[in-house]
Amino acid sequence: MRKILKVDLENQQVVVQPGVINNWVTQAVSGAGFYYAPDPSSQIVCSIGGNVAENSGGVHCLKYGVTTNHVLGLKLVLPDGSIVDIGGEIPEMPGYDLTGVFVGSEGTLGIATEVTLRILKAPESICVLLADFSSIEAAGESVSDIISAGIIPGGMEIMDNISINAVEDVVATGCYPRDAAAILLIEIDGLEVEVATNKQRIADICKQNGARNITTAHDPETRMKIWKGRKAAFAAAGHLSPDYYVQDGVIPRTQMAYVLKEIEGLSEKYGYRIANVFHAGDGNLHPLILYDNSVKGALEKVEELGGEILRLCVKVGGSLSGEHGIGADKKCFMPDMFSEVDLETMQWVRQVFNPKGLANPGKMFPTPKTCGEAARAKVETFKKLEGAEVF
Template structure:
């Protein structure tokens, strides 16, 4: 797939990637006119520092991108053009809502050296489960934010999408990463903790937690898996549903 590089100019340093599905989604909504619809992906690169430093690094970035197959490089240093280049990235999540009635956002992190392989495997998972996945993420630190597009009004769709999201998290761990890049472990991800940590690790974490949170008042029911695995949690839900099948719910 071809890729285009868009330089956002002299603002805090970082790198963002948007795949082809995301590119077309944001162009449909934001109509920036600066995201090539036929590109396999775009890489937004921002540099900061002294003027001479940015000028030197901008050339180094351009050379590296060309060396690695970038088809086109666009740069901007004035505020108006910078804002236009970033407009699409900032509208990515809203654009996903324009493509689908619902979307499920996952959060994982992987080594940057594994980005290409993991994205290929996410694409394979998308084909396997039959749900489109738009990839918008922070390439600088390997923080992935795949958006799984689905329709919650379809019976069983959410459960399948949650299963797909779990497969992506497991993929992140297998690639040497983590099940959270920046948003932490809550009630949704806690059953994947054993995929990343041993029983001894989890037990040690619980000891530390009990020192500062002896009554369990801080984030109750989060972070630590209970039941211990996602499979056990799913079975528990089924057992509860069976017990309540004849009970009128409000």
């Protein structure tokens, strides 16, 4: 299901099948000056169906919103075989926001077979600013200060020293200073005058936080080179160790400096190096725990460390996932974030679409087999719901 079914530039919409790759959408409309805003770093391989299921984010989601803000309508096949249309082509539909319920449901409600997406007009001017810092905390403080100053850049990403060097070894952008503790990449977009003003204000804030150097790029080639390094960071980390484990958690931006310091402490405590490369503007962390899976017991230790990071995110008022979803991997942590009533309510929603649990069974919700005794009490409640009548 890899076809773009309709391009409607006048109404700024495209209709696609779910197997369409994310960046094919922008490629299909860029000639006319449009683009599709949600841009996961995996955008050259990930599908719109997967993006809808995970409510994917990306560099541009700080300013423009995540997938759910760009899905206008869906054609679904429900687990009983019925085909339904939810949402639609007009921006305001009366009734429940079922499109919002489906986006991010991780395939547990049914299968999307057609997706109507909103596309945006490309901005008049774009500039990428690269600031380098001698501490990652200072880069984090800059992010928080920029947003507090009322500036919402197109994107704000942080890479730490380990990621910078991994990228320079593999992609060789030539743009990232290897001796920096962290770099902050900021895309500023909008009207030319707005970009010029915000560029200056952002540079001033970075300098106040101790930025060593600030460079800016307006021309498309240099901008592309700078972003190519960031987008390739996960792949480049594959060259640092035989294996790595990606964690995905969200924190309030104001907690960034504290949480990054804590992660550094956890790295020392467990004896594993952790590379940090993340959507800083959204407070969406991606610690990459570097390890060797051939060492007996290493994976268990790494999973424990990953769990500590997740609990830390929840403790400071954050979340278990920014964009990679809960899936099977994190379902045991759901009770750390949600009350019994929250989880029951989510199960009721699943029951309405998927009463027999056929669609993506075993995802998102804790089960005793995988989560042990701690989740058993919650599961007893869910079991009662499984047998409940669906209205």
